[in-house]
Amino acid sequence: MTLAQDKVAAQGYEIVTRLDFSETTFLLEIRHAALARAARAGQFVIVMSHEEGERIPLTLADFDRGRGTITLVIQAAGKTTREMQETCQVGGHLHAVVGPMGIPSHVGSSKKVVCVGGGLGVAPIYPQARAHKEAGAYVIGVVGFRSKALMFWEDKFRACCDQLIVCTDDGSTGIKGLVTEGVKQALAEHADIDEVVAIGPPIMMKACAATTKPRAIKTTVSLNPIMVDGTGMCGGCRVRVGGKVFFACVDGPDFDGHEVDFDDLTQRLRRYAPAERRALEHWRENCRMRGAQS
Amino acid sequence: MAKKKTIRTIPQDRTPMREQPAGERRHNFGEVACGYALEDAQREAERCLFCPERFCVQGCPVSIDIPDFIRKITEKDFRGAYDIITATNLLPAICGRVCPQETQCEGQCTVGDSLEPVAIGRLERFVGDLAVAEGWINIPPIEANAFRVAIVGSGPSGMACAADLAKAGCDVTVYEAFQEAGGVLKYGIPEFRLPNSVIDSEIGKLIKLGIKFECNTLVGRLFTVEQMLGEMGFQAVFIGTGAGYPSFMGIPGESLDGVLSANELLTRCNLMQARDFPRHDTPLELGRRVAVIGAGNTAMDAMRVSLRLGAEEVHCIYRRSKAEAPARAEELHHAEQEGVEFHWLTSPVELLDDGKRGVRGMRCIRMELGEPDDSGRRRPVPVKGSEFEFDCETVVYAIGTNANPILGQTSKLRLNKRGYIEVDEDLATSIMGVYAGGDIVTGAATVIEAMGAGRKAAASIKRYLGLRDSERVYRAAEPALFGIGERNYVRLHQSVDA
């Protein structure tokens, strides 16, 4: 099969499944056989939903070589992701999907691994948990949600984790508290953990790294700075790790959590905050006008 | 027969090109230099002495038959002029606009010894623009062969290589990581210097040659170079991925908001249309005062884009003097006209925090020129005690780029110490059947050099494939050219060079 057959150039990349997990989180399954074949755990794609859209990075939450599809789980945060939430439907198309980007996660050397996903990190941690399981590791999954009603993919996690710890903010299921509580529980129960892998908002990854630091357990985090090209060309994604500067899109996105300067990352994520707010307002305004017309 | 022209009988002044007035153009993205009208071109063509020594040709990296095409202009045979140029240069409308002519063709022009040199670039652009307007295209009769060749990267090197191989009958596919083809021509060089419509029309011609473009394809990650030669069934691959990876200086304050690379600024503006925010989604925040570090073409473009995006003051910080600035003379001149403030012999030592993680200014030190360095330019050395501060809200780095690491990470290609792809004189890489050229081999260079490299690689690929129309016939000892293992690679190449 050639690439050309994977997509219809003029239309873009077909959306084959859409699933809404909550008011803000939704799943898109996209047809792209070549990408599904190439994808490895820990990699991401850059997506443009339409021709005038922004290029936004999204971690591969799943890929199915048999079906020839990749899966993205998206949290509606600002203009682009909210617009996608409104417009992306089955049968529709994304203007651009490019990847897989980034260096695949290193899998295979750790015998017992804790895979932690919080917030928008729950879905992206799944391929890592599965990859570690396939490589023969004992996998402890730790996933965090605001409450039981917002939980998703429990069955998928149970299928690849030897143990699953669910954390909710309100205690409606699993342990009450942040994912760090789950990590602490795993560390307390197992003395022989080789690695903790954490994906989520910078503050959560920072907290996980702080939790594992006293026991010097290898901690891998997946960084999500603002990106433009994702090919190492713009330097917008630069992060500080161990006092040195790296470009997360080509040198990462995985880095040693004990060396990452999370404050720097958090701050740099706010770089375009005023512009992002304007974009959102402009879009809302347009939506209202459209609403008024119809 | 007209009298022989001499330096005394030709029009003494170079024919000026109409330009958008500086005060107006610094607020729009319309083209700055408007091109020659027919009469302008003919007058300027009269200034060429048609010298037998053809020094100008030696100055052009692809050796265009310059006096011959200029003669055609004087004869009003514009199509003839186009045919002569395109025998060596596929992109006259582009090179006429962006070549650093003063160091290439025009730098060698005999007329330039006593007067201003013949405006070769402007004449070339005139012919190129006419070709775009008239829809001229030179497609030779193409005899399809069974060879499939892949090109990685759609910049000038990839475009040129693709065109030559398509004309030789190969089935050519160009893979590009971005959503649009064109490389730096698209994402880097702004529209007021090189309109996107010119690039698109050149790409349109390539499509007419039967070349396929696959955008949104990151080679190395979606598939590897080795897979292209293996399961994907390509017989040869050309790599023209450009340089990329922008450099920073490593001084304090570089991770503050408001510090970015020129590549990021230009990509947001040119490719992602941030200038049309929020209609287009990509934002770009520049403060009132922008400081750009560096004085090459990239720096000039970043500064002039900043002005057009509404910056009130734009400063250029460069550690050497104006004479060493690597930008095209015309761009430097245009930037001056548009009101960029230049701080020559100045180097930043620290970017200053405004207390809210933004930039409030920059501390700089004055430099003086010392002994010449490896590049032959005098090395700038700091003047003790000369530090000073000045205010700015945005700092843009345009101090050069390093090699992009992706293909190195994902293939067995041999790289040099600096991470660029290693090639021999035929532009062959360490992998049999894989050739490379342009910025990813030489480091940042020029459009015409990249194009020249693409054409050279195409010639090598034709020889490698045993295609008959190549200039040098391939003299391989082996009867079959494919399926030869790594071990025979050296021997094969020796037989070519023998």
Ligand SMILES: Cc1cc2nc3c(=O)[nH]c(=O)nc-3n(C[C@H](O)[C@H](O)[C@H](O)COP(=O)(O)OP(=O)(O)OC[C@H]3O[C@@H](n4cnc5c(N)ncnc54)[C@H](O)[C@@H]3O)c2cc1C
């Ligand atoms: C490697 C990588 C992988 C990612 N994977 C996912 C994923 O699987 N699912 C998902 O929902 N999101 C993911 N993100 C984040 C996603 O790219 C952003 O949410 C998106 O760009 C926001 O665009 P917007 O226009 O909707 O929001 P904006 O208006 O641009 O921003 C809204 C809010 O989101 C924050 N934000 C902006 N850019 C990013 C970013 N790059 N990372 C984190 N927060 C950001 C801003 O600080 C702001 O508070 C990933 C980011 C990276 C770099």
Ligand SMILES: Cc1cc2nc3c(=O)[nH]c(=O)nc-3n(C[C@H](O)[C@H](O)[C@H](O)COP(=O)(O)OP(=O)(O)OC[C@H]3O[C@@H](n4cnc5c(N)ncnc54)[C@H](O)[C@@H]3O)c2cc1C
């Ligand atoms: C801002 C700026 C202004 C310039 N101004 C001038 C000028 O006025 N005159 C002049 O002569 N020169 C100028 N130059 C230099 C000139 O543009 C370059 O030397 C030339 O474009 C190099 O061509 P190239 O074919 O090697 O690569 P590029 O033009 O860099 O194109 C490489 C392409 O490959 C793609 N790519 C990279 N990696 C991959 C991958 N793994 N898979 C698929 N695709 C990939 C990239 O996205 C890009 O589109 C300028 C450069 C810049 C940045």
Ligand code: SF4
């Ligand atoms: S290609 Fe460039 S260097 Fe060569 S003649 Fe044209 S403008 Fe001059």
Ligand code: SF4
């Ligand atoms: S060197 Fe100048 S005058 Fe002589 S042929 Fe070339 S362009 Fe004409």
Ligand code: FES
């Ligand atoms: S996103 Fe541009 S260099 Fe990483």
